Amino acid sequence: MLDLRRLEILHRFAARGTITATAAELGYSPSAISQQLAALEREAGVALLERTAQRANLTDAGRELAEHAGRILAATEAAASRMRVRAGTVAGRVALSCIPGLAPVLAPHLATLQRDHPELSIVAHETGAPTAAAAVLDRSYDLAVIDHWAAEPPAQVSGLVAHHLHRxxxxxxxxxxxxxxxxxxxxxxxxxxxxxxxxxxxxxxxxxxxxxxxxxxxxxxxxxxxxxxxxxxxxxxxxxxxxxxxxxxxxxxxxxxxxxxxxxxxxxxxHRTIQALTRRTASEDPAINACLRAARVALDGR
Incomplete structure (x- = not known):
């Protein structure tokens, strides 16, 4: 049986390209990430990485497993979201990002939401709009508040849902x-x-x-x-x-x-329009939807 957490590490490594970048994002040391990937290789029974003194690259098998990992993680997330809907509780961890300047607007409402739901943990970051979609897709964030300044809205990104928040x-x-x-x-x-x-x-x-x-x-x-x-x-x-x-x-x-x-x-x-991006597989998650509502209230109340 392939370990789900190790599959997520492989998925992140495929997106980030280096063990150092993967470790920095996940909050581990590079040696810990290497050990987890080595353990995944033993579970898979095939070499997933080609290692040199300078870096590590995915083998063909590694790229194939990373693609499978993306689908497995998406299915797992969708199933977990459905169970949280059935439970009807706002709980768990939500990683959120917003464009520079909006943090003072959103923070008080997110803090209130967290106080009202003690089992909810919100981790907030600031990031620019151009990189937000990719960061949500690879699960660095669960929700990203972005803006766009063009007259026409940007094209929909496969796997993401765009929520209108404010104009x-x-x-x-x-x-x-x-x-x-x-x-x-x-x-x-x-x-x-x-x-x-x-x-x-x-x-x-x-x-x-x-x-x-x-x-x-x-x-x-x-x-x-x-x-x-x-x-x-x-x-x-x-x-x-x-x-x-x-x-x-x-x-x-x-x-x-x-x-x-x-x-x-x-x-x-x-005009400029402010949107929130979420993964389609997590669009029903009560915790993410609670954060969406808090962001909409915050922006409407400016």
């Missing part, structure tokens, strides 16, 4: 008293082009979803900022705007948290 307007955030706020009406392409020519433009580093969406809006307006400051995290950008330094595209609800920011609507309008 919010994106505005041009300017310091109180800024000339742009003195003229009534939304910020058109022409007004945006004039503004960024004279001001410092605050944005995320290249590759971030907010940066891609912002650059697309600037390109559509033929606007080229002369001074661009890049910061991780929308909360950081908002804090800088609030000091009177620069302009940024920010969620309206975030801009509203600062008394020294004026939020100006865009024309045409711009």
């Amino acid at each position: 919010e307007e994106i505005v041009v955030a300017v310091p109180v008293g800024h000339d742009l706020a003195e003229r009534p009406g939304p910020v058109t392409a022409a007004r945006l082009r004039d503004a960024v020519r004279e001001e410092t433009w605050l944005c995320a580093p290249p590759g971030r979803l907010s940066r891609l969406a912002g650059d697309e809006r600037l390109a559509a307006a033929d606007a080229s900022p002369l001074r661009r400051w890049e910061f991780e995290g929308l909360h950081v950008q908002a804090a800088v705007v609030a000091t009177g330094t620069g302009l940024a595209l920010l969620p309206a609800e975030l801009a509203a948290e600062h008394a020294t920011i004026t939020a100006l609507p865009l024309s045409p309008r711009m």
